[in-house]
Amino acid sequence: xxxxxxxxxxxxxxxxxxxxxxxxxxxxxxxxxxxxxxxxxxxxxxxxxxxxxxxxxxxxxxxxxxxxxxxxxxxxxxxxxxxxxxxxxxxxxxxxxxxxxxxxxxxxxxxxxxxx
Amino acid sequence: xxxxxxxxxxxxxxxxxxxxxxxxxxxxxxxxxxxxxxxxxxxxxxxxxxxxxxxxxxxxxxxxxxxxxxxxxxxxxxxxxxxxxxxxxxxxxxxxxxxxxxxxxxxxxxxxxxxx
Amino acid sequence: xxxxxxxxxxxxxxxxxxxxxxxxxxxxxxxxxxxxxxxxxxxxxxxxxxxxxxxxxxxxxxxxxxxxxxxxxxxxxxxxxxxxxxxxxxxxxxxxxxxxxxxxxxxxxxxxxxxx
Numbered sequence: 001x002x003x004x005x006x007x008x009x010x011x012x013x014x015x016x017x018x019x020x021x022x023x024x025x026x027x028x029x030x031x032x033x034x035x036x037x038x039x040x041x042x043x044x045x046x047x048x049x050x051x052x053x054x055x056x057x058x059x060x061x062x063x064x065x066x067x068x069x070x071x072x073x074x075x076x077x078x079x080x081x082x083x084x085x086x087x088x089x090x091x092x093x094x095x096x097x098x099x100x101x102x103x104x105x106x107x108x109x110x111x112x113x114x115x116x
Numbered sequence: 117x118x119x120x121x122x123x124x125x126x127x128x129x130x131x132x133x134x135x136x137x138x139x140x141x142x143x144x145x146x147x148x149x150x151x152x153x154x155x156x157x158x159x160x161x162x163x164x165x166x167x168x169x170x171x172x173x174x175x176x177x178x179x180x181x182x183x184x185x186x187x188x189x190x191x192x193x194x195x196x197x198x199x200x201x202x203x204x205x206x207x208x209x210x211x212x213x214x215x216x217x218x219x220x221x222x223x224x225x226x227x228x229x230x231x232x
Numbered sequence: 233x234x235x236x237x238x239x240x241x242x243x244x245x246x247x248x249x250x251x252x253x254x255x256x257x258x259x260x261x262x263x264x265x266x267x268x269x270x271x272x273x274x275x276x277x278x279x280x281x282x283x284x285x286x287x288x289x290x291x292x293x294x295x296x297x298x299x300x301x302x303x304x305x306x307x308x309x310x311x312x313x314x315x316x317x318x319x320x321x322x323x324x325x326x327x328x329x330x331x332x333x334x335x336x337x338x339x340x341x342x343x344x345x346x347x348x
Contacts, residue, residue, distance in 0.1 A: 001241040007317040009117040010126075010242075014310050076192025076308025078130050078214040085123040098310040125233040126242075192308025194246050194330040201239040 013084055015095035017104055020069055028063075029097065032070045032083045037114045044071065044101060045110035052079050059090050071097035071104070129200055131211035133220055136185055144179075145213065148186045148199045153230045160187065160217060161226035168195050175206050187213035187220070245316055247327035249336055252301055260295075261329065264302045264315045269346045276303065276333060277342035284311050291322050303329035303336070 020027045029047035032055060033040055043049065050058050062068065070083040080096040087094035097104070105111070136143045145163035148171060149156055159165065166174050178184065186199040196212040203210035213220070221227070252259045261279035264287060265272055275281065282290050294300065302315040312328040319326035329336070337343070 001237050003241055003245055004317065004320050005117050006122075006238075006241050007245065007313055007320070009119055009122050011310055011313055011317065013119055013123065074190075074192070074306075074308055075310065076190055076306070077219070078127055078191065081123055081127055085120065085127060088120050088123070100308075103309070121233050122238075125235055125238050129235055129239065190306075190308070192306055193335070194243055194307065197239055197243055201236065201243060204236050204239070 014098040028066050030070045040114045042111040045112045067093040069095050071100045074100045074102040130214040143185050144182050146186045156230045158227040161228045183209040185211050187216045190216045190218040246330040260298050262302045272346045274343040277344045299325040303332045306332045306334040
């Protein structure tokens with residue numbers, strides 16, 4: 001296996017927050033964290049809340065003309081990649097937010113409270 | 117290289133804590149952190165302590181009928197993947213715990229003190 | 233895709249801090265974090281400061297006889313992999329520091345202040 005080819009493919013699955021912020025009409029963020037709302041407390045502004053454990057059942061509510069960008073707590077977990085895989089397998093255009101909500105908060109980007 | 121094939125293979129190396137907890141007789145957790153005991157302080161309950169730097173020498177103490185699940189401090193490091201690779205290369209069945217000890221603690225799952 | 237081959241290639245892109253510390257004349261560390269200096273505050277001792285967003289323009293200042301080791305805030309982000317890809321695509325020898333600056337700090341390894 002070729003290192004460059006592996007890196008190109010691995011990186012093609014993720015997207016930077018700058019790219020997302022520059023094209024708000026193109027990208028729809030999805031918070032796929034499975035934690036209860038009281039642990040999550042806040043989420044990225046205007047993102048959908050679809051916990052990964054419910055995503056397979058919610059696919060029919062999504063729009064194939066949009067590009068979905070999923071995020072978990074941080075960039076090292078596998079949950080975002082599981083969500084991207086499920087979306088790609090079902091012919092959706094999807095990426096993982098490259099620094100997850102941790103990086104978004106670190107850059108002081110807009111959040112909103114998770115409603116009960 | 118195909119994105120879906122890469123994600124499927126990449127994700128097939130890791131396993132979720134729920135799957136491990138539901139099959140305690142099948143999975144044996146291994147703490148492969150190299151840090152000294154005073155830095156580790158605690159570890160996942162009932163996990164073996166085999167620092168990665170000693171794993172190659174300890175392979176003969178492991179059981180090929182079991183499935184090993186290794187964990188490091190967090191999900192982003194490479195140490196867990198190095199341990200899985202070494203185990204797979206030696207014909208053991210092995211996975212990386214997908215959120216490492218950081219995720220296990222975040223879910224308030226059982227720990228135990230590291231003994232000196 | 234074969235799990236072992238994927239892990240071998242994935243891991244061949246990163247390098248451990250011990251290996252770097254044992255061969256200081258061979259490896260040159262590069263801090264590729266894009267954050268402002270006041271957020272970074274400190275960096276790994278003797279590392280170059282080349283934010284990822286400027287790396288493409290700085291390639292001509294690098295030396296093809298050296299081996300470059302890039303690092304970001306932590307091991308889970310994609311920025312280090314983007315930098316390694318760019319360096320490999322331009323025929324430089326390059327790795328990602330496997331635990332990033334987070335792991336370096338955790339081991340109490342030498343840092344220096346980022347100058348304004």
